[in-house]
Amino acid sequence: MTPPIEIDLISDTSTRPSPAMLAAMVKARVGDEQRDEDPTVLELNARVADLLGMESALFLPSGTMCNQIAFLVHCRPGDEIIAAANAHVFGSEGAGASALAGAQFRTLPTANGVFQAAEVEAAIRAPRHRSPRSRVVSVEQTANRGGGSVWPTATLGEVAALARAHGLAAHMDGARLPNAAVASGEPMSAHTRGFDSAWIDLSKGLGCPVGAVLAGSSGFMEEALFWKHRLGGAMRQAGFIAAAGLYALEHNLQRLAEDHDNARLFAGLVDGAGGVAVFPAEVATNILFLDLTHCQLDAGTVASRLREHGIRFGVEGARRMRVVTHLDVSAEQVRRAAQAFTRIVGGG
Structure with a gap:
């Protein structure tokens, strides 16, 4: 289940x-x-x-x-x-x-x-x-x-x-x-x-x-x-x-800066893991994309394995995923999501 x-x-x-x-x-x-x-x-x-x-x-x-x-x-x-x-x-x-x-x-x-x-x-x-x-x-x-x-x-x-x-x-x-x-x-x-x-x-x-x-x-x-x-x-x-x-x-307006910080935190933790590249190279706000072109797993497989850990990313294509931070996700949860992602794409 x-x-x-x-x-x-x-x-x-x-x-x-x-x-x-x-x-x-x-x-x-x-x-x-x-x-x-x-x-x-x-x-x-x-x-x-x-x-x-x-x-x-x-x-x-x-x-x-x-x-x-x-x-x-x-x-x-x-x-x-x-x-x-x-x-x-x-x-x-x-x-x-x-x-x-x-x-x-x-x-x-x-x-x-x-x-x-x-x-x-x-x-x-x-x-x-x-x-x-x-x-x-x-x-x-x-x-x-x-x-x-x-x-x-x-x-x-x-x-x-x-x-x-x-x-x-x-x-x-x-x-x-x-x-x-x-x-x-x-x-x-x-x-x-x-x-x-x-x-x-x-x-x-x-x-x-x-x-x-x-x-x-x-x-x-x-x-x-x-x-x-x-x-x-x-x-x-x-x-x-x-x-x-x-x-x-x-x-909730000024606290949007926390979401931007969390997106940059996530990007720094996953960029390069298992051949994954983050777009854009410099995250400006709360949205980033993960390019899985050089990863052994496709986006659907990664998303499925993340769901087994209670984590959900967006799937934008066979080799592209989207991550969006927001007020319902803390910095600690972002770290947990990044750790799960890097283990999956790294073959762990």
Whole structure:
């Protein structure tokens, strides 16, 4: 019988509400969120809008809904979205942009998920009746498939300015923007400056059970509200879960640095073991990948043997695994997971 998972490094979505967060949720004041009558939701929206330097914000069930609503507002059928080839919006959202907004992607190849303004400029379509219209530039902060890499704020500013100069919207998938802010030492608003829309996830490193908050101008938000209701995003007495977000922003934001330290600790313990290579070479936040190309075992076999020890990693391919640290995994548990992994890949 497979033992229960004791050390879960498959994703930071594995986090569970702490007793203190649950207590805050139980005490929340609530109302009809659809009618703008839930005081806790309104407080969370105002807090996130301020953190991101935006005029307005909207509490939503998921980050994927944030991205899709942004594309629905910014795009018309036949438009094109410029994004990294390894971006979450392109490969991990069920082709939502094409299915819902009727928009297609023009992707930029990049190992770490970060591209430059010059690459965007080269990808913008010349105005022709027979060509798609370049409409949106989308960036992901941090870049998940890029190993949790952090976009420099200077690069973000250049990309946003380039988009604006060409009449394109700039959108930020900020699923792990809080991690980027802590890692860079710069506020979230410094990362979103110049962007037309951006959002943060509450259910990843911040430790909430559900939810994300999309932000933008008041005009953008008026359109976003239409799509929220069309997509079934109204949540009624949502203050109970919004309270978790407020608690997280107060108590769990700066502690993200611990997750980054734990990811670097893990990387240092396993790099080179059994022919395994860590990507990226310098871990920036809480995500890293394990390249098993030169290992005798494939990723599925390693994952299966780890599960026998109550440990779970992500399997990204036959020779690729993902490890994500978070608030439910301590430094000691990271050491235990690293020791089990090195024994397995080393033939022990």
